Amino acid sequence: MILSTLIFLPVLFAIVIALWPQKSTIRPIALGFSIAHFIFGLTLFREFDPNIADLQLVEKYMWMERFGIQYFLGIDGISFWLIQLTVFLAPLILLASWKSIDKNIRGFHICFFILQTAMLGTFLAFDAILFYVFWELSLIPMYFMIGIWGGARRIYATLKFFIFTMAGSLLMLVAIIYMMFLTQQAFGTMSSSLLDFYKLSIPFIGHEFFSMQTLLFFAFALAFAVKVPLFPLHTWLPDAHVEAPTPGSVVLAGVMLKMGTYCYLRWVLPLFPEATEYWAWIFIMLGVIGIIYGALVAMVQPDIKKLVAYSSVSHMGYIIVGIFVFNHLSLQGSLYQMLNHGISTGALFILIGMLYERTHSREIKHYGGLASALPIYTIFFFIVTFSSIAVPLTNGFVGEFLILLGTYKAIPMAAIFSVTGVVLGAAYMLWMCKRVFFGEKGPLVADAHHPLVDLNAREIVILVPFVIMIFIMGLFPNVFLKWSEASVDYLIKNKANYELTIKGAK
Amino acid sequence: MINADFIVDVGISHYLILSAILFSLGMIGVLLRKNAIVMLMSIELMLNAVNLSFITFSKYNSHIDGQIMVFFVMTIAAAEAAVGLALIVSIFKRYKEVNIRFFEHLKG
Amino acid sequence: MDHTAIVSVLFASPLLGFLINGIRRNHHSANVAGAIGSLAVFISFVCSILLWIDLQGMAPDARRIHVVYGSWMAIESLKIDFGFWIDQLSSLMILIITGVGFLIHLFSVGYMSHDKGVAKYFSYLNFFIFNMLVLVLGDSLVTLFVGWEGVGLASYLLIGFWFTDGEKAAAGMKAFIVNRIGDAAFLIGMFIFFVSFGTLNIQELNSMAPTIMESTWFGIVTLGTLFLFGGATGKSAQIPLYIWLPDAMAGPTPVSALIHAATMVTAGVYMIVRLNPLFIAAPNTMMVIAVIGALTVVLAASIGIAQNDIKKVLAYSTVSQLGYMFLACGVGAFTTAFFHLMTHAFFKALMFLGSGSVIHGMEGEQDIRKMGGLKKYLPWTHLTFMMGWLAIIGTPGFSGFFSKDEILWMSFHSPRGHWALWVLGVIGATMTAFYMTRLMCLTFWGKSRVAKTLHPHESPATMLIPLFVLAALSVVGGYVGIPHIISEILPGHPANILEHWFQPIIKTVPGLVAGDPAMEWGLMGASVALALISTILAYQLYVKNPSAIERFTQKINPIYQLVSKKYLVDELYFGFIVNPIVRLSENLWAYIDVRFIDKCTYWAGDLMKGSGSFVRSLQNGNLQTYAMYIGIGLVVALSLVMMR
Incomplete structure (x- = not known):
């Protein structure tokens, strides 16, 4: 029952908050809930056995008998850290929203907790229909988050976000239904269990695009590509980020983008091994283009938040390359980079949010000389920046290094092109830092009527966990990698006919 | 005495043709007339055309079902006329108009 | 004293110096900050001497001390330790670094005495020494790379030490980015060796x-x-990436002496000799x-x-x-x-x-x-x-x-x-x-x-x-x-x-x-x-x-x-590489993102909207039109049935 509790605890929180009588105490209550949720998530460390690749802590009940749809949850090494990331970010996000969200606090927290449920469900569901429900459910709270608490062009951004992702996932729904029929043909009874899907052998004809496996592969891959977002489907991301409130941006960058990359590992690669191998070049190419393109476009953004949003495109490109190169190093690297990106980019968005609260501007050209005005802020910003540009001993380096190493092993050219991202990454981040923090004081910084106040205790409390994680993950990657080792190893070794067994079941 | 044989000559097709003519008249009325009350009457006409068919088939198949159906139709027609008229009356009260050209508020 | 302890002190002392001076970064006393910073490096220097003496005592072809603190990354065949290797070469190198470094720290006490950021300055200097030691002693290319990037980072911070001057900050940025180009090549070199060896x-x-x-x-x-x-x-x-070094002179002069003359810039030579x-x-x-x-x-x-x-x-x-x-x-x-x-x-x-x-x-x-x-x-x-x-x-x-x-x-x-x-x-x-x-x-x-x-x-x-x-x-x-x-x-x-x-x-x-x-x-x-x-x-x-x-x-x-004017190399680089890239990026953003991808999605949207408004015009609210559709539908359906 651990996983169900983990998923539906936030719903309970949302209900409590909806009924909570006092408006003034909603924030601390919600924060307390999220901390409790995080602590509950820690029990997974005890319950989860990292040494086996089996599906663990399984909960399986029939939901709709006629179609073989089940309520089927499970966890393995691939999803383990993403769960931890999701619950880890929650209290920090709520703390970061303390001042920035000032209207309809109740609604905001309800949205937030439902979003938590949806994201956790997406990571843990092992039934296609259940997964689809959670996947789509995650859109709705995010839609409201951007649409209600967002910036000036929030309606445009939220619609764009919604329609892009929705359009992608409809194809996936068709593919899921089709695969359910396939299970009926193969096993006699219909099933939407992912484990049954794994058992299917779907015919694949390499050179023919309109063959079954290829079509199914693209139906899934496209849905996830929008979410990642893979170049050229990325244009919703900068708009969504710029308009989203800080908590929305952090959830979006920190967890929701990982839903896309995670699903490649969970759904696409094991289900369609031949098609993946055959078409991997497209995704590697788009990933590499995304790395370079995202970095280049980030460089010329006038808005700090948009810059970081484009940098996400670049960073997610690494993850995609790592996944589709599909060897041990690159997969571990990709998983690691997912966590890194969640932490570093999440922290960057929070930092930008803090700056925005002070000056109500994100235009780079309005800044300058911030380092002397906000010294503590600057220290934090630089630590996170160095993590984002993958300076060794921060988390970013481990991930990028593993991905690039694995990529070089398989496709040297892809690695050589991707390495330019290392240079460009430093270029856009440091150029932005130079313009924002150094040099003459800009109009916003020098404004004598509104002197800027450095970080307060609450803000430092938010950032310290990020910084600690940045260094822990940079110094002791083994601690993290060992939890996913068995599953990744199993995935690599059985890529042709991947089947997961349930722990304890014979 | 008038030779009534010609009545016997009246076959199923006559009834059905009459029914079809009545039905078409009713339909034309519904499609072309603008007055809501007239349209309602045209609908009654169509219903009665159908009733005629029902009875015809009932007679020729020696089966009572058709005639039962007619009673249903008549009941429904009465109810419909009542509701329809009530609607038209209330619309007229509000807009002083029963020409349906004026009631296109439901366009997409 | 055993070697692990000496090496630990060797690393720990500049790291501690960095942290202590970093925490007291708002103190303006050059003497205290300088004393902490210099002492930290001096302790490292003493450790280096001790290590060197220990090496002296060993047989000439067995002169090596290998200290491993544990595994850093271990995945599949990739095994990288926090391991440090002291032999003839690296022991001499750390002697130079800590020795010259100590003298320069000492010099800085006087040189930076009027500067308000003196504690920060010494903390960066200690940070540099620490990273330089990692670079020199690292037993694998990756550990070496840690120091390699670390010294680049320290150099970035120190060149831009007087960051309120935009040009100095730009010089730091230039140094880091140009170094990053080299680092990217270094990474590829590492990949090549890892994959083949x-x-x-x-x-x-x-x-x-x-x-x-x-x-x-x-x-x-x-x-x-x-x-x-x-x-x-x-x-x-070196050619073609030497352009950052002259600009790096924007930093305080002792930094130029330590980083941009005596130690960091020789890292490439050291690596090749290694x-x-x-x-x-x-x-x-x-x-x-x-x-x-x-x-x-x-x-x-x-x-x-x-x-x-x-x-x-x-x-x-x-x-x-x-x-x-x-x-x-x-x-x-x-x-x-x-x-x-x-x-x-x-x-x-x-x-x-x-x-x-x-x-x-x-x-x-x-x-x-x-x-x-x-x-x-x-x-x-x-x-x-x-x-x-x-x-x-x-x-x-x-x-x-x-x-x-x-x-x-x-x-x-x-x-x-x-x-x-x-x-x-x-x-x-x-x-x-x-x-x-x-x-x-x-x-x-x-x-x-x-x-x-x-x-x-x-x-x-x-x-x-x-x-x-x-x-x-x-x-x-x-x-x-x-x-x-x-x-x-x-x-x-x-x-x-x-x-x-x-x-x-x-x-x-x-x-x-x-x-x-x-x-x-x-x-x-x-x-x-x-x-x-x-x-x-x-x-x-x-x-x-x-x-x-x-x-x-x-x-x-x-x-x-x-x-x-330095053969206009900077201008050439800017004119032929940097500016075109920036322009390209601007065009990519304006044309690909905004004018192409977004436009495409708008077209898709417009297509939907267009077909929607066509269907919409059918529903004109006129009851008789609807009835007509029903009639036509009936006729069509009937004729289809009949024609079969």
Whole structure:
């Protein structure tokens, strides 16, 4: 029952908050809930056995008998850290929203907790229909988050976000239904269990695009590509980020983008091994283009938040390359980079949010000389920046290094092109830092009527966990990698006919 | 005495043709007339055309079902006329108009 | 004390210094901050000595200490430890780093005493020392890379130390980004070696180096070493990535001495010496290294002639001297490369600190045209600076002479050498003598051009003591590596201590035979003579007859302008690389993102909207139209049924 509790605890929180009588105490209550949720998530460390690749802590009940749809949850090494990331970010996000969200606090927290449920469900569901429900459910709270608490062009951004992702996932729904029929043909009874899907052998004809496996592969891959977002489907991301409130941006960058990359590992690669191998070049190419393109476009953004949003495109490109190169190093690297990106980019968005609260501007050209005005802020910003540009001993380096190493092993050219991202990454981040923090004081910084106040205790409390994680993950990657080792190893070794067994079941 | 044989000559097709003519008249009325009350009457006409068919088939198949159906139709027609008229009356009260050209508020 | 403990202290003390000074970054006392910072490095220095003594006690071919703190990354076949390797090479290197580093810390106490950010300054310096130690001691390429990037980071922070000046911040950024280009190449080099050799451990790589020379350009070792060398061109400021180093002079002068002269910029040389078996196996790479080194020597030296900023002259001189080290590496004289690295660390640190003393005395003035005759105001600085000058121009008996001459000889004599390399080297030496003499003349000798309002003053003792120590080292530092040919004529025939020390770990290129002594003497004489001539010429021109040089520069004005503007290399890079990339990015954003991808999605939306509004027009709200549709539908349906 651990996983169900983990998923539906936030719903309970949302209900409590909806009924909570006092408006003034909603924030601390919600924060307390999220901390409790995080602590509950820690029990997974005890319950989860990292040494086996089996599906663990399984909960399986029939939901709709006629179609073989089940309520089927499970966890393995691939999803383990993403769960931890999701619950880890929650209290920090709520703390970061303390001042920035000032209207309809109740609604905001309800949205937030439902979003938590949806994201956790997406990571843990092992039934296609259940997964689809959670996947789509995650859109709705995010839609409201951007649409209600967002910036000036929030309606445009939220619609764009919604329609892009929705359009992608409809194809996936068709593919899921089709695969359910396939299970009926193969096993006699219909099933939407992912484990049954794994058992299917779907015919694949390499050179023919309109063959079954290829079509199914693209139906899934496209849905996830929008979410990642893979170049050229990325244009919703900068708009969504710029308009989203800080908590929305952090959830979006920190967890929701990982839903896309995670699903490649969970759904696409094991289900369609031949098609993946055959078409991997497209995704590697788009990933590499995304790395370079995202970095280049980030460089010329006038808005700090948009810059970081484009940098996400670049960073997610690494993850995609790592996944589709599909060897041990690159997969571990990709998983690691997912966590890194969640932490570093999440922290960057929070930092930008803090700056925005002070000056109500994100235009780079309005800044300058911030380092002397906000010294503590600057220290934090630089630590996170160095993590984002993958300076060794921060988390970013481990991930990028593993991905690039694995990529070089398989496709040297892809690695050589991707390495330019290392240079460009430093270029856009440091150029932005130079313009924002150094040099003459800009109009916003020098404004004598509104002197800027450095970080307060609450803000430092938010950032310290990020910084600690940045260094822990940079110094002791083994601690993290060992939890996913068995599953990744199993995935690599059985890529042709991947089947997961349930722990304890014979 | 008038030779009534010609009545016997009246076959199923006559009834059905009459029914079809009545039905078409009713339909034309519904499609072309603008007055809501007239349209309602045209609908009654169509219903009665159908009733005629029902009875015809009932007679020729020696089966009572058709005639039962007619009673249903008549009941429904009465109810419909009542509701329809009530609607038209209330619309007229509000807009002083029963020409349906004026009631296109439901366009997409 | 066991080795692990010593190494732990070695690392921990600068790290602690960094943290302590970092926490008290708002304190303005230079003495306290300086004491903490200097003490931290001094402790490291003591540890380095202890380690060196321990190595001394070991058998010559078993001189190594391997300290492993645990595994960093272990995935599949990739195993990287927090492991540190101390042998003949790295123990000497850390001695130089902590020794020179300590002196520079000491100097900084006086130099930075008026600066408010002094605690921050010392914390960055300690951070640098820490990373440099990681770089030098790391037992795998990845650990080395940690230090490699770490020192780049420290350099970034220190160059942009006075960040309120936008240009200085930009210089820091430029240094980091240019270094990153090198780092990217370094990464690829690492990948190549990992994929082909399955390890990144330096010792294992060295032992796996093929004994058969690779003659192709696309062999594994050649490609790998070429990419590693690409990394070195970034860090050690060689063509084509040298452009960041002159700008890096924006940082405080002691930083320039420590990072941009004595230690960090030599990391590339160190890395090549460290991996010498691999480089030896790739003659093509060595050729590239030698050619780039020699070209850098000449290019940087020629720019140095026309610079007027005291630190810029020294910066180009550093680039040029680094070129010598690479030249030495390229011709297979790894010991000599390290020898020059060491002597250069002494005399260039000395000269940078001396220039710092001058700048300190001149209250921030750096333009040598506004100096002159400082000898009488700054006697001690002048004296020590002169030692550095004598060393760098290769005055026989001074440290620079031994190392530079050995390099020139090897570039001629080694089987990997070529007479053209020697010629370039000698041209460089001649130019070096010229611009360094020019610097001496314009700064210390001749008539004073100091502004009347300025009263140059000699620096305090804390700044002078490091100068004395470094001056002494610049004079005698060369005696650890006396070339054989000279040692033969000296009484007692002192051995080449350095070569002997490095014997077990530094390979020589195959085919190296003993040279012809007459030839060696002849070449040595030629280079010394040329240097002497150009020294005298410079003295004549800048002290005796200043108008002649003005006339001369007037006559060749276009060339002079070109040289003084650094051959417009920065402008070329900006014009042909940086600006096009920025423009490209702007266009990518405007055209691909906004005008194409977004437009496409709008088109898709418009298509939906269009078809929607067509369907919408069918639903006109007219009851009779709807009835008509029903009727038509009925007719169509019926006729379909009937026609079947």
